[in-house]
Amino acid sequence: MFALFGRAFTAHQSACLWAELPQNEVWHARFFLKFLDDFVAHDRNKNVRLLHPVRLCLCEGTWERVGMTDGTANSCSFVCFVVWLLWSVSSAFAKMALVPYDDHTLSGLKRFHNSSTTYTFSNHTIQIKQDWKSLGVAAVVWDAAVVLCMYLEAGGINVQGRSVVELGAGTGLVGIVAALLGADVTVTDRDLAMEFLKSNVYDNLPKEHEKRMSVKPLNWGTGLEHFPHFDVILGADIIYLEETFQDLLKTIIHLSSEHTVILLSCRLRYQRDHNFLDMLRKHFTVDQVHYDSNVDVYIYRAQKTQKEEL
Structure with a gap:
C-alpha cells in the first residue's frame, strides 16, 4: 500500500x-x-x-x-x-x-466510466451519454451540474420564456433542464465537443421542445460578436482552470446586459477559484444563493453593476 x-x-x-x-x-x-x-x-x-x-x-x-x-x-x-x-x-x-x-x-x-447516467427533472427522464475515455471532463456529469438543475427546478429563478445560454455545457444536462422548464436555450462548448453535445441534447428533448434549443460552438473570448445578450447565463463547474479566467470573464461580460442573471455552480477547490469570483465582482454584484453540503457545491448569482456599460 x-x-x-x-x-x-x-x-x-x-x-x-x-x-x-x-x-x-x-x-x-x-x-x-x-x-x-x-x-x-x-x-x-x-x-x-x-x-x-x-x-x-x-x-x-x-x-x-x-x-x-x-x-x-x-x-x-x-x-x-x-x-x-x-x-x-x-x-x-x-x-x-x-x-x-x-x-x-x-x-x-466508476461513475464517470459508465456509458450513461439517468436523471429525472421536470417530470422527464433524461438519459445522458458519457464518454470519459474519449472526451474526458467534457463528457461526464459533474455534481455542480446536477445541483444547478435542482436549483432551477425548485424555482431558484424563473427561466420560462427567457433566453438562456449555458457556457461549457459538456453533456448538456443543465441546458436540457432549462429547456424543459420553458426557456429558449443556447448550449455552447468547444468545437471538439459539438457532436457529443448535440447527441445528448436532441436525444433527450421532446419534439415540442426542440424549437427552444440550439447548440453552438463557443470558444471563450473569441467569436463573441456572433452572440447577443441573454436573459440568463448558466455555468456548471467552469471555474477551475486559471488560464481561462480572463476569456471566461470577457465572455460573460459580452453576453450580459444589466438585466442578465448569471448563475455559476461550482466547487471552490483552490484560492484561484476565489480569485475568479473577485475578478467577477469588479463588474458584477455577486452573491452566494445556495450551498449543497452533501457534495460541497456552491451556486453564485451575479448581475452587472449599474456602472457597467452594455
Whole structure:
C-alpha cells in the first residue's frame, strides 16, 4: 500500500486508477485533477484524514508534482517520482496513519466510466451519454451540474420564456433542464465537443421542445460578436482552470446586459477559484444563493453593476 494522489492505494488499485485516465491526448492530463480535487474535497467533508498534501498527474509523458500553492509545479523524471514516493510513504508513516482503502475511493471514477447516467427533472427522464475515455471532463456529469438543475427546478429563478445560454455545457444536462422548464436555450462548448453535445441534447428533448434549443460552438473570448445578450447565463463547474479566467470573464461580460442573471455552480477547490469570483465582482454584484453540503457545491448569482456599460 502506498500514497498516490494523497491517498493510500495498493499497487493493483493504483493501476486501476491509472487505467481510468482519458485516452484522448487532446485532453490534457491536468484536467484529471478536477476529479481528484473533488474526491479530496469529499473526503474532507467526511473528516477523512488525508495522507499527504500533494497530487500527482501524468503530464506530457512526465510525472508532475503539484504542491499546495497554486501555480507551483515542476516536472520530474520517473526516477525522481519513485524517490519522492518512497519519501512520501516514510514521511506519512512518521506523521500519521495511512488511510485504509475502501471501495468508495474509486466510486467517482466508476461513475464517470459508465456509458450513461439517468436523471429525472421536470417530470422527464433524461438519459445522458458519457464518454470519459474519449472526451474526458467534457463528457461526464459533474455534481455542480446536477445541483444547478435542482436549483432551477425548485424555482431558484424563473427561466420560462427567457433566453438562456449555458457556457461549457459538456453533456448538456443543465441546458436540457432549462429547456424543459420553458426557456429558449443556447448550449455552447468547444468545437471538439459539438457532436457529443448535440447527441445528448436532441436525444433527450421532446419534439415540442426542440424549437427552444440550439447548440453552438463557443470558444471563450473569441467569436463573441456572433452572440447577443441573454436573459440568463448558466455555468456548471467552469471555474477551475486559471488560464481561462480572463476569456471566461470577457465572455460573460459580452453576453450580459444589466438585466442578465448569471448563475455559476461550482466547487471552490483552490484560492484561484476565489480569485475568479473577485475578478467577477469588479463588474458584477455577486452573491452566494445556495450551498449543497452533501457534495460541497456552491451556486453564485451575479448581475452587472449599474456602472457597467452594455
